[in-house]
Amino acid sequence: MMTQTTPHQLTVWLTGATSGIGLAVLQELVARGHRVIATGRNRERLDELRDSLGDSVIPLAGDVTDPTDCERFQEQLLTMAPLDWAILNAGTCEYLDVRQFDAELVSRVMNTNVVGTARSVEAVLPALRASGSETRRPLLAIVSSSSWWFPFTRAEAYGASKAALTYFAESLRADLAAEKIDVSVVSPGFVKTPLTDQNDFSMPFLMDAADAARIMVRDLEKHRRHSHFPKRFTCSLKLLACLPRIIKDRMAAAMARSNTD
Numbered sequence: 001m002m003t004q005t006t007p008h009q010l011t012v013w014l015t016g017a018t019s020g021i022g023l024a025v026l027q028e029l030v031a032r033g034h035r036v037i038a039t040g041r042n043r044e045r046l047d048e049l050r051d052s053l054g055d056s057v058i059p060l061a062g063d064v065t066d067p068t069d070c071e072r073f074q075e076q077l078l079t080m081a082p083l084d085w086a087i088l089n090a091g092t093c094e095y096l097d098v099r100q101f102d103a104e105l106v107s108r109v110m111n112t113n114v115v116g117t118a119r120s121v122e123a124v125l126p127a128l129r130a131s132g133s134e135t136r137r138p139l140l141a142i143v144s145s146s147s148w149w150f151p152f153t154r155a156e157a158y159g160a161s162k163a164a165l166t167y168f169a170e171s172l173r174a175d176l177a178a179e180k181i182d183v184s185v186v187s188p189g190f191v192k193t194p195l196t197d198q199n200d201f202s203m204p205f206l207m208d209a210a211d212a213a214r215i216m217v218r219d220l221e222k223h224r225r226h227s228h229f230p231k232r233f234t235c236s237l238k239l240l241a242c243l244p245r246i247i248k249d250r251m252a253a254a255m256a257r258s259n260t261d
């Protein structure tokens, strides 16, 4: 664990703030007295959130996959320094049907989850760099997933995007260590949100977004390198991941068969 306490009001850039986990994190941060620069494509929703949660919500609308929007984010974020945290949470999920293999679907998911996060890093790094001091150690948190720890059926695109994102974050942690910018990876299990409401399969240990946000913010306050929850799910997945390859492959294929039955 990287050691850091959170004594003061934080200024946080949060992407994917309009829905699901990001919305719950926004509410949790505001309830704790922090100031949040909230990003999503839905401008009206961001304005509604500022109206309902108050002036500690600063809307910054735009698309994390759009280079022009990200240039604007970079300029705006610099004017708001010192910035304590960036939580890069915007993401999407689409499942692949292998009978109608669709590389465009893979491209869309990769573009939002991996390239969109990389563009967000590019947008926020100057503000984080300008914010570090003896008493302030900036934190970059990247919301990945625990789903890629097991080869789940239909998750080729989503799982690959989150595996890539985790590697990206860990490599970034190594490169930013000398600049005293911490990097946290967040790996949720199933959390009830509009994204998972579309799932047509059972989701073990599905948790409430508010509970997920509380755990996540608590872990980020400690600058934990890795935040994962709910533990019953993520620890079971870690055990599954330790099984011999042949057993894992049989289990994954059985899941895929039961999915198409």
Ligand SMILES: NC(=O)c1ccc[n+]([C@@H]2O[C@H](COP(=O)([O-])OP(=O)(O)OC[C@H]3O[C@@H](n4cnc5c(N)ncnc54)[C@H](OP(=O)(O)O)[C@@H]3O)[C@@H](O)[C@H]2O)c1
Binding pocket: 015, 016, 017, 018, 019, 020, 021, 022, 039, 040, 041, 042, 043, 045, 062, 063, 064, 065, 089, 090, 091, 092, 093, 112, 116, 143, 144, 145, 146, 187, 188, 189, 190, 191, 192, 193, 194, 195, 196
């Ligand atoms: N729910 C789960 O069980 C679960 C589990 C593991 C990981 N995760 C990860 O947690 C994150 C949030 O998921 P969620 O379940 O809360 O999903 P969600 O309810 O669908 O919310 C996704 C958020 O991302 C934003 N977003 C999507 N594409 C964007 C883009 N191109 N530019 C800017 N914002 C964009 C959306 O805002 P706009 O529509 O306003 O742009 C929305 O606020 C994702 O990275 C997801 O992969 C979720």
